[in-house]
Amino acid sequence: MVSKNQIKLINSLQQKKYRKLHNLFIAEGKKVIQELIDAKFNLEHLFVTKENLFDTKHQPVLIADADLKKITALTAANDCLAVFKTKEITFKESSGLELALDDIKDPGNMGTIIRLCDWFGISRIVCTEESVDIYNPKVVQATMGSLARVEVVYTDLTSYIKNANTEVFGTFMEGENIYKQTLPTSGIIVMGNEANGISRDIEKLVTQKISIPRFGTLQQTESLNVATATAIILSEFKRN
Amino acid sequence: MVSKNQIKLINSLQQKKYRKLHNLFIAEGKKVIQELIDAKFNLEHLFVTKENLFDTKHQPVLIADADLKKITALTAANDCLAVFKTKEITFKESSGLELALDDIKDPGNMGTIIRLCDWFGISRIVCTEESVDIYNPKVVQATMGSLARVEVVYTDLTSYIKNANTEVFGTFMEGENIYKQTLPTSGIIVMGNEANGISRDIEKLVTQKISIPRFGTLQQTESLNVATATAIILSEFKRN
Known part of the structure; x- marks a missing residue:
């Protein structure tokens, strides 16, 4: 189940000013989400329309297709959507x-x-x-x-x-x-x-x-x- | 003015089977249309929402923005749309x-x-x-x-x-x-x-x-x- 407040928040993240305000962004699709998890982006919410897409330690929340449609930023919704914290950029020396x-x-x-x-x-x-x-x-x-x-x-x-x-x-x-x-x-x-x-x-x-x-x-x-x-x-x- | 039949025809050209049936396709935007004209694609219809976009010999038809919206295949309509005949491919010898x-x-x-x-x-x-x-x-x-x-x-x-x-x-x-x-x-x-x-x-x-x-x-x-x-x-x- 996605709450009304969550829908509102997630939809707002399609706009840069709200991404900046909340330091959050969305990602969709198993492959992209898994890579962001592996890269230690902090996962805030994980919604799935199918079981077993992700390890249970990530606490996926099973929702209806109709609910995913309400929060997707894609024309055709995938089978999962995650909300991640944006990362602080470490402005370190670069070489090359x-x-x-x-x-x-x-x-x-x-x-x-x-x-x-x-x-x-x-x-x-x-x-x-x-x-x-x-x-x-x-x-x-x-x-x-x-x-x-x-x-x-x-x-x-x-x-x-x-x-x-x-x-x-x-x-x-x-x-x-x-x-x-x-x-x-x-x-x-x-x-x-x-x-x-x-x-x-x-x-x-x-x-x-x-x-x-x-x-x-x-x-x-x-x-x-x-x-x-x-x-x-x-x-x-x-x-x- | 775009007639109802024209709207129906042009919208159908978003599907391959109708492009094949009619041997027609659509192009939008001055630059793309002009290049197709220059390349001797046969122009069937040319709709514009502004005067002077094209040489009058191409017989542009001035229409309202609202009419262009009815026929565009783009999310945000441009200021012109053309219908061209598809070209017979000459299956000639190639080199290189x-x-x-x-x-x-x-x-x-x-x-x-x-x-x-x-x-x-x-x-x-x-x-x-x-x-x-x-x-x-x-x-x-x-x-x-x-x-x-x-x-x-x-x-x-x-x-x-x-x-x-x-x-x-x-x-x-x-x-x-x-x-x-x-x-x-x-x-x-x-x-x-x-x-x-x-x-x-x-x-x-x-x-x-x-x-x-x-x-x-x-x-x-x-x-x-x-x-x-x-x-x-x-x-x-x-x-x-």
């Missing part, structure tokens, strides 16, 4: 490559980028305050548990980069062919906003402009989506 | 690299993959009949016009690959590190279904198993999403 996100707005892109960082062993993502919140339900679903393994920091990106005192890479149309560069094992790689790319202020801090060459023969080929561009760039940095 | 999709189901993935092929100059995608339809409204939106520049063929993929008589690449956990391969400029690259990967029948036809190495230090890193894996693989084939 970091990814900087200059106003990524699309939750699917953010989720895909976090998964890519997990795959390629990039342990920290630094975002502008305006970037989409990692605890947005769509981001949580798209990360498939990688959320638990990549540190994501929201801060004043301009100051962060200035203070980092390292090489800063950014993709620009006129940048150098990335396939022909010798890429270092440390530095900051900046990825820009979906519509506007890298902002002017951040562009000034970029020490090396790079580009992914286009092979299509035709004139109007669209730019690459930011998540697929990130995939190609991280692959290039890591392949050697 | 081709991409084979073994049951890609997610429209976003299909759209991203078509964009990637456009970027990397892969002129043909061959799909199983069960793969998501390229004229699905979500695919059309995600391709951002690349639909006009990449040939997509639905066929019996097993027979197609058997008859192609060329090298066939597929990604598998146990495959050879893609970064250490000398990759050819022709052949077929197979990408598998989101949940199940490459099917057994197709796996038997793969002549070279490849893999994208994982750099994350932790145990449970998820597999890469099929669209991001495609990005990395096409980049590797084309970079030399």
Whole structure:
């Protein structure tokens, strides 16, 4: 059984301001929830529509499908939903490559980028305050548990980069062919906003402009989506 | 003004069987529509909620926002919607690299993959009949016009690959590190279904198993999403 107050609370967590207020976020589906549990996120509530999805020590509460529908953030509800405490970010020294996100707005892109960082062993993502919140339900679903393994920091990106005192890479149309560069094992790689790319202020801090060459023969080929561009760039940095 | 019959027809085009029946599909947003016009797709209807979005020779019909809401396939309607004739696929000889999709189901993935092929100059995608339809409204939106520049063929993929008589690449956990391969400029690259990967029948036809190495230090890193894996693989084939 889900109480009226719980329904109200859980629905409110679809909005960033309530996630911040309560320090809570929701995750859905056995796989994502289990990975967050394994990564020591604190579980506050666990609702299931089937028995035996989780170890009883997590105290799953069996509810009706109709109740899950009332609290899901998905178009089609899964068979379980959990409420977790958000984690305090430990702003520790990082070494090696970091990814900087200059106003990524699309939750699917953010989720895909976090998964890519997990795959390629990039342990920290630094975002502008305006970037989409990692605890947005769509981001949580798209990360498939990688959320638990990549540190994501929201801060004043301009100051962060200035203070980092390292090489800063950014993709620009006129940048150098990335396939022909010798890429270092440390530095900051900046990825820009979906519509506007890298902002002017951040562009000034970029020490090396790079580009992914286009092979299509035709004139109007669209730019690459930011998540697929990130995939190609991280692959290039890591392949050697 | 949109007539009741037009509304009924256009809404029906959200389903594959009606797209097949009428040989029509819908596209929304100025950019996508203009690219499809430029690529000589035949325009059947063009509805706009603002003047001057398109050249008058395309005979845009001005309608109310409320009417556009009745025909849009998007959650938030844009300011224009067009109905186009689907194109007969000319099953001509291909040279160079081709991409084979073994049951890609997610429209976003299909759209991203078509964009990637456009970027990397892969002129043909061959799909199983069960793969998501390229004229699905979500695919059309995600391709951002690349639909006009990449040939997509639905066929019996097993027979197609058997008859192609060329090298066939597929990604598998146990495959050879893609970064250490000398990759050819022709052949077929197979990408598998989101949940199940490459099917057994197709796996038997793969002549070279490849893999994208994982750099994350932790145990449970998820597999890469099929669209991001495609990005990395096409980049590797084309970079030399």
